[in-house]
Amino acid sequence: MADGDEIVLDSRLDEIRRLGPWLAAALSPEVGEAAIATLELVLVELVSNTIRHGHAGEAGHSIHLRLERLEKRRVQVQIQDRASPIPTEILNRSGELPALDAADLQALPESGLGIAMVQASVDRMDFRTASDGSNLTTIEMTLEGRQEL
């Protein structure tokens, strides 16, 4: 994989489908399909959250992603955008997945699982907003279930 692979997406939900092929091109065949799929899920959740909430579904805004290999088993992805930042109470509230009870049908969540699924998958997530209004989300993840890089 080349150091510092990058992609720029437009803030449209169909653009999230470019993430899987981008990751596969950067990480295959050294990284297994299952690990790439988990990383894709994490990025799809973060980017679609930015598009739906940060940009209120409005197209025409750029979202930059940069993938870097930190060491053999770990990668870092940085996502930069100029959307409205995720409210900190949502980031804090979503730390744990809810306990689900199939018998309590109406309590099952129909939305809001995305950030919790991200936090359950990554080693580290950091979110900061710069003084110029741009947001930088950084995740670090250990890629399991794969061949040696």
Next chain:
Amino acid sequence: MVRFEQAEPGIVVVTFDEQRIDAANSPALRKELVSLIEAGTSQLVLNMHEVRFIDSSGLGMVVTLLKRAGMRGGVALCAMQAPVAATFRLARMDRVFPMHADVPSALASLR
């Protein structure tokens, strides 16, 4: 996008002709399948055989269907590929939705 088959009285088998159920297509799928429930179908088998990727909006759609079908109805999922099953487990949704191997066993679970 989806195919419907009336397998038995009151039970419809829904086959997704999509490799992905994500934020790009789950709102349209949700609308189409909720219409089916509102038209009187309360038991659904979701055949996931073609689906290779699902995100939280896709999981949310499945939860919506279960809620709309109500306690007297049911939603049974089958033929899940490994990455899709992994996402259900990650969200702990495997506790809510048993995963059936194929359409006949999913149908049997609803009888």
